[in-house]
Amino acid sequence: MDMHAIYFCTVLRQVRVEYLTSIFIEFDRNEVLQALENKAMPPTLFNSDRFCKEVNAFLSTVNINPNQVISINRDGPNVMKSMMRLFTEENENVLDFGSCSLHKIHNEVNRATSQLSFDIDGFAADLKYFFKDQALRKEELAAIRDCFDLPKLKLIMHSDTRFLTLQSFCNRILELKAALVGYFVHYLPKKSDRKLQQNARFHRLKDAFSDKKTEGYLLFLSEVLPIFTKIQEFLQRDDPIGPLYFLTITSMMFRLGSRFLLPSVCNKINDGKFDDNTTNRENHLQVIDIGFRTSSFVKKNLSKEEQHSLFLEAKMFYLKAFDGLAKSLGFFNPEVRLFWRRMTVFHPESRKFKSEKDMNAKIESVLKVAVKLPNVMPPEGLQPLVDEWKKMAADRCVEESWGFIKKGEEIVVERLDSYWNKIFDLDKYALITRFVRAVLCIQPHNAAVERGFSVNSATFTKERSRMSPELLNSIRVIKSHLRNIGGISQFRVDQRLLQLAREAHRKYKEGMSIAEHHEHHDVHDSDDEPVPKLSRKM
Numbered sequence: 001m002d003m004h005a006i007y008f009c010t011v012l013r014q015v016r017v018e019y020l021t022s023i024f025i026e027f028d029r030n031e032v033l034q035a036l037e038n039k040a041m042p043p044t045l046f047n048s049d050r051f052c053k054e055v056n057a058f059l060s061t062v063n064i065n066p067n068q069v070i071s072i073n074r075d076g077p078n079v080m081k082s083m084m085r086l087f088t089e090e091n092e093n094v095l096d097f098g099s100c101s102l103h104k105i106h107n108e109v110n111r112a113t114s115q116l117s118f119d120i121d122g123f124a125a126d127l128k129y130f131f132k133d134q135a136l137r138k139e140e141l142a143a144i145r146d147c148f149d150l151p152k153l154k155l156i157m158h159s160d161t162r163f164l165t166l167q168s169f170c171n172r173i174l175e176l177k178a179a180l181v182g183y184f185v186h187y188l189p190k191k192s193d194r195k196l197q198q199n200a201r202f203h204r205l206k207d208a209f210s211d212k213k214t215e216g217y218l219l220f221l222s223e224v225l226p227i228f229t230k231i232q233e234f235l236q237r238d239d240p241i242g243p244l245y246f247l248t249i250t251s252m253m254f255r256l257g258s259r260f261l262l263p264s265v266c267n268k269i270n271d272g273k274f275d276d277n278t279t280n281r282e283n284h285l286q287v288i289d290i291g292f293r294t295s296s297f298v299k300k301n302l303s304k305e306e307q308h309s310l311f312l313e314a315k316m317f318y319l320k321a322f323d324g325l326a327k328s329l330g331f332f333n334p335e336v337r338l339f340w341r342r343m344t345v346f347h348p349e350s351r352k353f354k355s356e357k358d359m360n361a362k363i364e365s366v367l368k369v370a371v372k373l374p375n376v377m378p379p380e381g382l383q384p385l386v387d388e389w390k391k392m393a394a395d396r397c398v399e400e401s402w403g404f405i406k407k408g409e410e411i412v413v414e415r416l417d418s419y420w421n422k423i424f425d426l427d428k429y430a431l432i433t434r435f436v437r438a439v440l441c442i443q444p445h446n447a448a449v450e451r452g453f454s455v456n457s458a459t460f461t462k463e464r465s466r467m468s469p470e471l472l473n474s475i476r477v478i479k480s481h482l483r484n485i486g487g488i489s490q491f492r493v494d495q496r497l498l499q500l501a502r503e504a505h506r507k508y509k510e511g512m513s514i515a516e517h518h519e520h521h522d523v524h525d526s527d528d529e530p531v532p533k534l535s536r537k538m
Contacts, residue, residue: 068375
């Protein structure tokens, strides 16, 4: 289990994500033996009590009081839910936002694609394994690609366990469509290769590329998936995005809803007002939007019956995706939706009060968020915090341009910690500084941990299978630090670091010497009988 910390670094003046440790939980040998003797079930490795104890033990070793933890993001397995329940029972002020939003969006989109009669995951898997470790097949496809004067592009392989690959996969198949059709439909069937002709994967791919509807499904996915790809890219950012989360999610839901729901309903979605009745039949458009390129292709190449079938499946895709996302992200839950709406008060656009009603709403949002964080803002600090907030809203020293930067031809929101640092530098708002620094650490995703799993796989390879947990943790700490400072080129070596390196080697040698000493004594103190020497008979 990987642990990362999100905190506001007062030195770098940024919200930082740092790798802390990987916790390795092993079976207790004595517990297993005792269970076997009693003919009972041996203890399970994935035990929530054990996880919770390990987490608390690690926090104590790094001098972090569990009561100082504001929120916890976690993965989705049941053991993590149980661990979170135990942890919040002991530390009741910790906020639990459920599992990572990246997983939720990825899983719901996968479920939505199951509404299509075209199995996109199976199609992608067939292509992947048909060409895997097959140099000749790749060369044959490349030769056919060159005959069609297509760009020298390679296939992008999609895996249903990875984020952000399905859209690129569909786009690449469409770019190489002529070559793939020529290869699977015209070239391979003429080859006198008995093994190939008996290959079920080849026949599935041949049938898929022979069917005109395949291109229609790929076009549909290529035009709808950018809605989800954009939000997944947003959720992989390391900068503070909590105050942007509500606006980004409602924007995604609006774009998705506008494909099949009435404009009046979509306007409510854009305001964050939707529930499990939003997608009722009476709110549907008579003709849904399946994308311009998809619609043009369908009208020219498919029969009326096939067109009707594809439109119906696209509608089911939209329904499944909308309801699944709203439910899994918690936006059907008024309390969760309201919390993230209140977080928008920390957005640069929300600083000024437009009216008395607007002021009351924003102050209420500040108070409601502060009440959720009693470790940061105790009850006696709430009214002084409100007074400071009102003063800041009227402060002429806070410029209108703060919080926005020009990127190309458009104006975008800058890093929120950079915006708030300008207000902190005024040295007028001590309570706001303490409060906002904590709030900016509340993130709706677990992207750092997800990336960590890939780092673990790349580090803990077959050739390094005997690597100790301590060494793996040390390598992960170094990689995390290098990533945060912008790469190895930004790493500064000074005299203090050199001294620490010398001391580390000395401590390593001392530790090895002590270990050898203990091992030597263990051998001599053993109660085992000495093994007699055997003489070799000639």
